[in-house]
Amino acid sequence: MNQGNTGKFRADDGVWQDGGLLVHLPVESRWVGVFLAFQSQSWHTDDTTGHTLPTAPHALPAEDEATLRILAALVNPVGHAAGDETVTLVNTSADPVDLAGWHLADQQRHRLPLPSGTVDPGSTLVVPVHDGFELGDHGGSITLLDPDGLKVHGVAYTAQQARREGQTLTF
Structure with a gap:
């Protein structure tokens, strides 16, 4: 580099x-x-x-220093129902995380703002996917961006992993 x-x-x-x-x-x-x-x-x-x-x-923050992380995603809902895809985040820190300015980004760099509010320590947040954000059934990536637009966590999945309808992928 x-x-x-x-x-x-x-x-x-x-x-x-x-x-x-x-x-x-x-x-x-x-x-x-x-x-x-x-x-x-x-x-x-x-x-x-x-x-x-x-x-x-x-x-980048060390694995044990990250505040929010991508925990799971439902990329291929039963019946391929548009709008039923989700991304699940977890707060791994000891403090609440204010979601103001946080985004998810898909493989095509489309951004999805996280809902307003906070995530308590140890809690999860299920984010519904919509507005042109794409979780492809043929594999893809999901990136978590902090309020400064910097990548704090990212995951990728293959077409084989996304093949089974209704299965939530864990990362």
Whole structure:
């Protein structure tokens, strides 16, 4: 990864210079990607300069520090009923989370604002999917964005996982 550097390496920041290792698993019909970055680099960077965004945390929150996480999704409701898809979130922190400004994003980057209110510690929130937000039956991804528009959690699912009608996928 060649962006979000700190100190004397900030001048090395660039965009479209990322690298990674991609592995195709034909038996499972899926790809796996490995992307590495130095701990001193930020994940949230400007698309033009490659520099860390001013509102971004130094790095993505550690697994045990995340406040809201995507827990599950119903991507293929029985009868393919439009509007019956849902995404379930969980508050993993010890404090209530105010949902003002939070969004979900689908694979096509359509955004769905979360309902107003708060999620209590340890509680879940089931978010109905609507307004052009797409949970594809052929696989897809769901991203959780904080009020600054930064990714705090994301999940992906395959066509095989989405095939069974009425089954809630857990992540």
